[in-house]
Amino acid sequence: MKLLEEHIKNRGTVLPGNVLKVDSFLNHQIDPILMQAVGKEFADRFRNLGITKIVTIESSGIAPAVFAGLELGVPVVFARKKKSLTLTENLYTSSVYSFTKQETNDISVSKNFLGKGDKILLIDDFLANGQAILGLLEVAEQAEAEVVGIGIVIEKSFQQGRVLLEKTGYPIYSLARITSLENEQIRFVEGE
Amino acid sequence: MKLLEEHIKNRGTVLPGNVLKVDSFLNHQIDPILMQAVGKEFADRFRNLGITKIVTIESSGIAPAVFAGLELGVPVVFARKKKSLTLTENLYTSSVYSFTKQETNDISVSKNFLGKGDKILLIDDFLANGQAILGLLEVAEQAEAEVVGIGIVIEKSFQQGRVLLEKTGYPIYSLARITSLENEQIRFVEGE
Numbered sequence: 385m386k387l388l389e390e391h392i393k394n395r396g397t398v399l400p401g402n403v404l405k406v407d408s409f410l411n412h413q414i415d416p417i418l419m420q421a422v423g424k425e426f427a428d429r430f431r432n433l434g435i436t437k438i439v440t441i442e443s444s445g446i447a448p449a450v451f452a453g454l455e456l457g458v459p460v461v462f463a464r465k466k467k468s469l470t471l472t473e474n475l476y477t478s479s480v481y482s483f484t485k486q487e488t489n490d491i492s493v494s495k496n497f498l499g500k501g502d503k504i505l506l507i508d509d510f511l512a513n514g515q516a517i518l519g520l521l522e523v524a525e526q527a528e529a530e531v532v533g534i535g536i537v538i539e540k541s542f543q544q545g546r547v548l549l550e551k552t553g554y555p556i557y558s559l560a561r562i563t564s565l566e567n568e569q570i571r572f573v574e575g576e
Numbered sequence: 577m578k579l580l581e582e583h584i585k586n587r588g589t590v591l592p593g594n595v596l597k598v599d600s601f602l603n604h605q606i607d608p609i610l611m612q613a614v615g616k617e618f619a620d621r622f623r624n625l626g627i628t629k630i631v632t633i634e635s636s637g638i639a640p641a642v643f644a645g646l647e648l649g650v651p652v653v654f655a656r657k658k659k660s661l662t663l664t665e666n667l668y669t670s671s672v673y674s675f676t677k678q679e680t681n682d683i684s685v686s687k688n689f690l691g692k693g694d695k696i697l698l699i700d701d702f703l704a705n706g707q708a709i710l711g712l713l714e715v716a717e718q719a720e721a722e723v724v725g726i727g728i729v730i731e732k733s734f735q736q737g738r739v740l741l742e743k744t745g746y747p748i749y750s751l752a753r754i755t756s757l758e759n760e761q762i763r764f765v766e767g768e
Contacts, residue, residue, distance in 0.1 A: 413653045413689040414638070416646035443634035443654060446606070450639045454608035461605045462635060497605040 385425055385559040389572055391418055392538065392560055398568040402540070403484070410509055410537065411444045422559060423451020426507060426535040429557045430456070433532045436502045437461055439524070441491060441516055444509040448537050452507060461498060463491040463520060476526040480519035483512070491519050493527070502529035511536040511558060514545030521552060533557060540565070541573055577617055577751040581764055583610055584730065584752055590760040594732070595676070602701055602729065603636045614751060615643020618699060618727040621749045622648070625724045628694045629653055631716070633683060633708055636701040640729050644699060653690060655683040655712060668718040672711035675704070683711050685719070694721035703728040703750060706737025713744060725749060732757070733765055 395408045409415035426448070438460045440449035446462050453460040468490055469477055475492040482489065498504070506520045517534060524531050531554050539546060539558035542565075549556055561573035589597045601607035618640065630652045632641040638654050645652040660682055661669055667684040674681065690696070698712045709726060716723050723746050731738060731750035734757075741748055753765035 407686065408689070409651075412656070412686055413651050414642055414645070415651055416642045417649070419642060420646055443638060443656075446635060446638045447642045447652075450606055450608045450611060450642065453606070454612055457609070459601075459605050459607055460639075464604070464635075494599065494604055497600070 385422070387418065387421055388537070388560045391415070392562075393570055396570060398565050398570060402542075402565045404538070404540070404562065404565060404570070406538065410447075414447045416447070419447040420451045422448045422537055423453075424455050425559055426452040426505070426557065427455030430505050430533050430535065434503050435505050435532055437498065437504045437529075438507055439463065439493065439498065439504050439520055440507045441465060441520065445507055448509065448535075449507045452505070452535065456505075459497075461493055463493050463523060465489045465491055476523045478519040478522040478526075480515050482515065491516075491523065493523050495527070498523070498527040498529050500528040502527065503532050504529050505533050505535060506531060507535040507537075509537045511539040511545045511549070511556075512543045514543075514548040517545070517549060521554075535559075538562065577614070579610065579613055580729070580752045583607070584754075585762055588762060590757050590762060594734075594757045596730070596732070596754065596757060596762070598730065602639075606639045608639070611639040612643045614640045614729055615645075616647050617751055618644040618697070618749065619647030622697050622725050622727065626695050627697050627724055629690065629696045629721075630699055631655065631685065631690065631696050631712055632699045633657060633712065637699055640701065640727075641699045644697070644727065648697075651689075653685055655685050655715060657681045657683055668715045670711040670714040670718075672707050674707065683708075683715065685715050687719070690715070690719040690721050692720040694719065695724050696721050697725050697727060698723060699727045699729075701729045703731040703737045703741070703748075704735045706735075706740040709737070709741060713746075727751075730754065 449460045477492045533555040536558040539561045564571040641652045669684045725747040728750040756763040
């Protein structure tokens, strides 16, 4: 998605350790006009597949997910993140390890909002090591919901997440695929 | 806002202790069509005031805030919540006590995204004891940003937040004002 790549190039910053900061339009400050375009792009890619719900993770997944949800006319459920859950009654849960923060969070979704018969699109802001999406896939499995596809705003294609997710066989649609952040240069996968 | 009141009546549930659960369209599952209407309502109320940014708190404030931001054509900044912050460099911070969860969280906003000259609209999902909005007001003060107004999706008018905020003198616009949850009946402030 050209528009998104331009925002990443113009407004993103690269920090040591292959960290891409896009706090200015996605992760802390949100650009609603861009997020609307992002949501539409997801919706166009996964339209007419009978999607009943979008599932994402708080907090940075919410903005792109709600715009996709509006476009597709379906509700959005965001998984909650907590250090560790004590009460898990009526919840689907999964443990997600963050390599960036070096901590494990439990994510959870209420059984009230996801179940058998749901056809879901998973959306997240970043795909790096793939742990968050794997957690959502586990939640979907517990709910016996059918995963129709995975939508990622920014993929760091040089990390293991993409390969891990491809093994699951679900269609993955990443709007921007970054092939390298070396020498503080942002390089995108070409020819997409 | 009639549409919102209907959703609260039809889809909300009252739990013991004057707790209103609106997990089915606002706090866990999000109804994007309703959130778009909510965002438009905020935008209409606070249009033409020169607002430069909307500031909210993760996670449930994000959906109404991004739709208001889209309507007003301004970015949204969401304050991050953390148990306690160790690194506060380059951050505006404030401590917020939650009566519901009986815990204190530090909220923070990067100095990169808020400053002198900003005219901001604060948006939050709930107004009960007012602590979250008071925290955002403190952040705004640190940033020397001008607060133009406060937009609340659901106000529990029988708790102290409304009175506390009125003392600050900022215009408050609550889309649904609940006057009582007694006997598991949801009653709204009449004649609005």
